[in-house]
Amino acid sequence: MSETHSIGRRSVLSTGLLLGSGLLLGGLTGCGSGSKVAEIPMAAATGVPAPGRRLRIARPAASAAETLDPASSLSAYEYLGAIYNRLVKLDDKGVTVPDLAAEWSSTSDGKTWTFNLRRGVIFHDRRPLTAADVVYTLGHILDPDVGSPQAGVLSPILEASGVTASDPHTVVFNLTSPNAEFPSLLTAYQCYIIPVDSAATIGATGIGTGPFKLSDYTPAGRGAVEAFVDHFAGPPALAGIDFYSVQDTGARVNALLAGQIDLISQTNLDFATARVVASSPNATVARAKDAQWYTIPMLATSKEFSDPLVRQAMKLAYNPKDIVATALQGNGSTGWDNPVPPGYEDHLDFTREYDPEKARSLLKKAGAEGLQLPIYTSSYDSVFTPMAVAYADAVKAAGIKLTVTSASSDSYYTEIWMKKPLSVSYWFTGRPVDQLLNQVFRSGSSYNESAWSNKTFDQLLVSARGEMNDAKRRGIYQDAQRVIIDDGADMTPMFGDRLVGLSKEVVNYSEFGFEFDYMLIGLKS
Amino acid sequence: MSIDASVSGPVQAPAPAGAAVSVENLSISYAAGDALVPVVQEVSFSIAAGQTFGLVGESGSGKSTVARTLLAQLRAGSKVMGGTVKVGAQEVFSLPAPRLRALRGGTVALVAQNAGQALTPSMRIGGQVHEALTSHGMAASRAQVLQALDQVRLPNVKDMARRYPHELSGGQQQRVSIAMAIVARPDVLVLDEPTTALDVVTQAAVLRLIKDLCQELQTATLIVSHDLGVVSGMADDVAVMRTGRILENQPTAALFTSPENEYTRELLRDVPKLRTRSAPAATAVPSEDEGPEDEAATSEVLVECKDVTISYNPGGPPAVDSVNLQIHRGETLAIVGESGSGKSTLAWTLAGLRGATSGTLRVEGGSAGRAGGDLGKPVANRSRELRRMVQLIFQNADTSLNPRRTVSAAIRRPLRLFGTVPRSQEKARVEELLTEVGLPASFGKRLPSQLSGGQRQRVGIARALAAGPDLIIADEITTALDVSVQADILELLAGLQRTHGLSTLFISHDLAVVADVADRVVVMKNGRMVEVGPVEAVLAGPNHPYSASLLASVIEPGDLDLPSALSEEQTWMDDPDGGWEEPGDGHRIRKWKDA
């Protein structure tokens, strides 16, 4: 109580200063010079959470059609990690680790996979988890009527009839083609396990096995979850979480600064805001390392980029270090056009050459000297435009003239992306390597944003799936990465840290993909 | 005329001791930018209780400014430069606020020109009279309010008290203003052009009322007017003002019989006169008065209206009802009537601005080999020839010229439109027309705002002439002008008419003006003709009762009293059998019965 009191007084004082100097004397005193601004912390605070605290999270307002059905493309995914579990999940090195499945194995041909479930797991409605629930969930995901995004990944290798329960705690998957990486495909957040026969209601009830139990939920509105004391790994540190939905980014930040919420989810703060938040008395910034995978897709089917020489020149012409320095202000890692994040075990550590002169000569060779075209961007993400500007700046040296053209953010992904020859885009990291490469780079995949097609690459993916030896498979994946670097149409200048605004009271924040560590996150007393 | 001479001598009447009002050496200036423009200069006069003092002068003479100093009111930006204004023993400009409030409405009351605008639109009549009492600490019962309304001879006072100003006629509104002014029994009454906005009959009645009340209440009264007749009928003493100075100040009878100042004499000469018309008017040219010969010479009909009826709303009462008349070539036909009588509606229909509901209007061709045509059609359906045959001159010279276009552009437009002269000669023709209406050719470059009212009206005439018309419709063209200017314009028009052989339809509410200019006159009331005939015959009578009341209402300069109480109400009705009396000589009177 006395603590909050003193904070209150301090902020009153700071406001006096702030208003006085900022508004009245701003120009004269030179207040607010950069030196006073706190740098963005590198690591989140850790500590012992106080019991019984609730975390308040502001998230962007979603569509009113959102649902708690994890399989849906409109799932409210801030809730999902709190209320559900998957069979397996990905750790921050991209390695598949157990969740509801205690262990798994496959036949040597990689076609039949057997998962043994953890014992003693119960749903929030106190029904025990059985293999039937898993069979039902997979059937739900593969149901064409559901239109689950993950169905596109699973259906080429798995039919609903291929999933069976051999006993209440064992699920057997019979694949239609071998896949050594199959377990990793079940780590997607669409694969959270729901109870048998719950498809019709799960969107609103959110009954899962997760550490929290749904207590209140309005689509696109506010909601709450409470600690589930009977969770198999024990109760979480928090007593509950309240979710609020706030449309405007500025408003979310203001809510944090005013102490109305503890954490802003799904919002990559721009650097100015991040520094403002970091220097405020009661809020700070944490980062999700390399969480934003930024890309510059060159549409391989366009007349500009159908020639691999031109694509190669576009890469040789820029140094990702420059882009990280200006667009990310150093808050991220260079990508060197390799889409696999540096932290992954399967990552190919290779720095391609940077040679604008060579780029120029390649262009000449391709008959595209002095290439000139617009690069499209929008305010969809705060890094898009700085990235486009930095890239356009960088490639000037190779005689490439790009005009940065901004499009409306609300129709950017329907009107520009995958339609214009050169645009910018981003993905969340946290996908298993197999899924990443298959979804975004394989010929004909609906997410192949550059429409790139390379037979060698496709063949490498197929052979990787057939290779049961982990080390050899890693080698194949790294070969595939090399093909992308050399020939690919989707440039990866960098991976950005997601800057997350949170209260100074929040401890043990850690996030991978878009999922918190819900067990440990808590608030100081 | 010497202005210097007028400052001394008889102008400065000594202020008798005990005068209710005494103004001495009053000078007022108006600040225009950095300069001070004198608007009132060394004005002195006094009024004894029970006496009426008249201030007469043309617009801008400063008469209203003087009048309002009696209530210590000055226009914003004006300043008293010297002199005193005393009401009783009080010097009004040095009164503290509470005493000033007591003076206003209590000691001195004002009746302003336009009662329609001087009454608060959002308050009931009764309330406005009521507060005139209460604001001076007088107990005010409903009965007193009703009595005040009754005193100004308003009908149905109970109902009247509940009405809002806009629900009253102009005459009734002015009566309310008077009631409001006299209800607190003031010592001094200031009448600032009290009847200017009223029809003649109403004017006569309202003036009669005021005069009676002033006598009854023994107030010292100041009446300001541009109308010599009004002042003549009301005042005991009259002062003539010009450019802020009093030129002469005499008892009324003396002023009108033996004016001392040249300006006064000019004014008196320029006023159109009705009853003294037997002696040819100063402006009259012998040929105009030759009557019968003229008639014979011009008996050729130019315009023929048969059973013309014009309605604004289908089913509503017609604005013009079964009018039959002829306009002869070369004659001036006047239409006289009060506002709402239909006279302007008829004129506008002839000009093609409005279609006729039924009946026929025809203009004959002839003179210049022009074809005749149907004037019942609106202008859009008329041929170019037909359009140029009929031209309008408007009442208000201020609004009849486009303020953004030069004089020569205004005159040139009809030349171009009707192809009256080849383009190469337009400039010369414009100059010719300007000269013809008595303006220097150099005026072509001016904008209307750089002209005086009279000059603007001359441009309006030139514009009408430019078309080369057969008929000119002059719609109240002198109403907005001062007397002296009015005389010039009328003279100009008459001259032009003679030289061009034009016919004129002259619309007016003023019988005296009509008597001066017209050959024949039509009297209209409620959309119908009630009398028509040669001017002399109509003036000589016998008359339709409405025409008679119009004639009786005229107050001429030198009349020392007002017409006896006239009824504003209509005392007659059309004979249900219809028909006309014809005393002869083309004089016809609609048959009527007492209502």
Add this chain to the structure above:
Amino acid sequence: MTQLILRRLGTAVLTIVLASLLVFLAIQALPGDVAQQILGRDATEESIAKMRSELGLDTPVVLRYLQWLFGAVQGDFGTSLVSGEPVGPTLLLHFRNTLLIAIPTVLISVTLSILLGVFAGLRRNKWQDNSISLISLVAMSIPEFMMGALLVLAFAIGIPLFPAVVLDGPNATVAELLPSIWLPVIVLSLAMAAYVIRMTRTSTIDVMTSDFITTAQLKGLRESRVVLRHALPTALLPTLNVVAINIAWMLGGVVVVENIFNYPGMGNLMLEAVFNRDLPIIEAVAVVSATVYVACNLLADLTAMLLDPRQRLAKGSKRKAKATAAGSQATATGEGIQP
């Protein structure tokens, strides 16, 4: 008078229908597929096609408008393309929330600005007038998003008197929303008051120079009575229309303010609907706003009739009535409409 009111009502309905038609036709031209917009970037081709037919996007436009109009007349505004919920209740909820800030705004700003406007008009060109004019000039010239940002900084983050944003959704109770309304109310009041003050000042000056005020003053009335009883009713006539237009503007177009404060009102609903191509919601918002606009004008006219008996004349047809009652309305329209 009744006839006059009836005619106004008829015109009002016509205006609303016309507005709904214009908006309906305009939003037909919106690019971007609703289905795509709803399903987002992760949608599959099949689910989009399915969604399209579910939404009835294949019916011809005219037919859809007539269907919509027929439903709307019966109070059925269709269902949201996005949430699948009926539009009516959703809209009503947001409308209620907007009213929650609109009503205090109107009460505060109108009272205050009429007082200040009349005061400034009476003290014309004196220091009181000059300072009031200057302040309202500045208030008019600072965009409300700036005003909002400054207020949040000062009174929510600096001195935490008010919440910076509204965390409760549209379903929140009035009591829950109450603490959050004040900052938006202040921002809106400032924007609105500036215009009303200026209009009131001008018309006060205007009326104070008219003949009937001179008459009243020369009757020896106290200045207070002259102002309150004689001048005010007429001076307020033009102000009425500015107020009406401003209320309409506020109810329909406070997008910026609601956006800054995350206030779950109609402005936010509208913004969201345009983003999502949620045609039935856009259409319904347009109709409600048009109704409010028309109703406010009608109310202003009725109040004008109350204040000034001349306005009650049904005679002279609508043209005359318009010319007098709405003489100032012409500018009022302009005066009131702001970004």
Add this chain to the structure above:
Amino acid sequence: MKSVLRSAEPMFIIGIALIAINVLLAFLAPWISAYDPIASNSEAALQGPTGAHWLGTDMYGRDVLSRTLNGGRYALLVTFLATTIAVAIGALLGCLVAFLNNWVDDVVMRVVDAILSVPTILALLVVVAVFGSGMWVIVLAVVVVYTPAVTRVVRGAARSVSSLDYVTAAKARGERAGPIVVREILPNVLDVVLVEYAMRASWVVLLISSLSFLGFGANPPAPDWGLMVAENRTALTVVPLATLGPIVALATFVIGLHLTADGLGKKLGVDRAMTGVQ
């Protein structure tokens, strides 16, 4: 114009001066600004005012002064284009329907009312959503929402003019509607139109800054006042001048327009509040 200026009051002069300064600075911006307004420089991000950066820098290290100077170019250009087009169309249409005073007037005014009854921002958003957010689209959008308002104001003024005698005289001569509107009516409502122009321009500036703020106007990284506020307002406590710079520029321009409109109104005898009634 000369005579207008000579006897003008100080407030009017100040108004004209504020507009002139803004227009001049915007025009000269490319030559007088010390930095490229879109060149980012991460080393110099979020600086307070220094000798090198008089108004400091923003989060990308861009010079705030250079951005503020250049930020007016877009706003002023759009304002000029949109206001001119809207006022031109509105004035002509207003005069025409006032003169015709028949069913055409009724139809036009119904449509005008209908458009006016749709919230400005909604109408703008729909137009922008249909056509994208290029400069000409913003101009079109503003024209769509403001032409009806101008039409209404001018019609009010033109109605009283068209009942004046010189218009009647033209009608009686048999002139056609076109020449009457252009020669007789329009020149005489020009004062109202002029005042309306100044007022309307002030709203257009604010409106397009709001649009930019909401993300529908100018596109990043272009310098634009509204956009600069949107970008920098969260950093208000850190680099207040990055927000206040463009706001002061915007506000002075708007104040200039208001003062000019007031001054013009007084000078030309147009009571701005009562525009449309005589």
